[in-house]
Amino acid sequence: MRLGLFLTTLIGLAGASHISSAADATWAAVGALEDGVSTSCGGGSIPLPEWTSPAYGQVDIKGNTLNFKSTSAIPNHSFSVDLKALQPDGSGKIVGKDNNNREFYLTFDPGNGARPFHMTYRLKACRRVFTPNS
Numbered sequence: 001m002r003l004g005l006f007l008t009t010l011i012g013l014a015g016a017s018h019i020s021s022a023a024d025a026t027w028a029a030v031g032a033l034e035d036g037v038s039t040s041c042g043g044g045s046i047p048l049p050e051w052t053s054p055a056y057g058q059v060d061i062k063g064n065t066l067n068f069k070s071t072s073a074i075p076n077h078s079f080s081v082d083l084k085a086l087q088p089d090g091s092g093k094i095v096g097k098d099n100n101n102r103e104f105y106l107t108f109d110p111g112n113g114a115r116p117f118h119m120t121y122r123l124k125a126c127r128r129v130f131t132p133n134s
Helices: 002-016
Strands: 025-033 055-062 063-071 079-081 092-097 105-110 117-121 127-132
Touching: 002 079, 063 127
Parallel strands: none
Antiparallel strands: 025 055, 025 127, 055 063, 063 079, 092 105, 105 117, 117 127
16 A cells, blocks of 8 residues: 555656746747937947847746747847846846856846846946836
């Protein structure tokens, strides 16, 4: 009897490992400069199309990983970050690295699921807001 109960529990746990956590979410999003289009982000005078153009794409959270897959024509908008550093209420600041090994930061307000978050780079004054796009 105990062996049967043990096997039933083991099989149940194995099946539960395929169930997504409550924090998993997917949504369409667009990233744009927080204060609108600026040709002088960081004090420069040359427009930076990677910042002034909207970044359309999809946010996909699975477990502790956030992936943003860009559908924009301008390259280098896609990124992945580990969300383990967020507070239990979903707020906090995450450090990531882009394709050129430059640090960027994502800041989240409390919450979960589809919600806005902010992106900044260490050496740029620009701040991009990624918002759910319905």
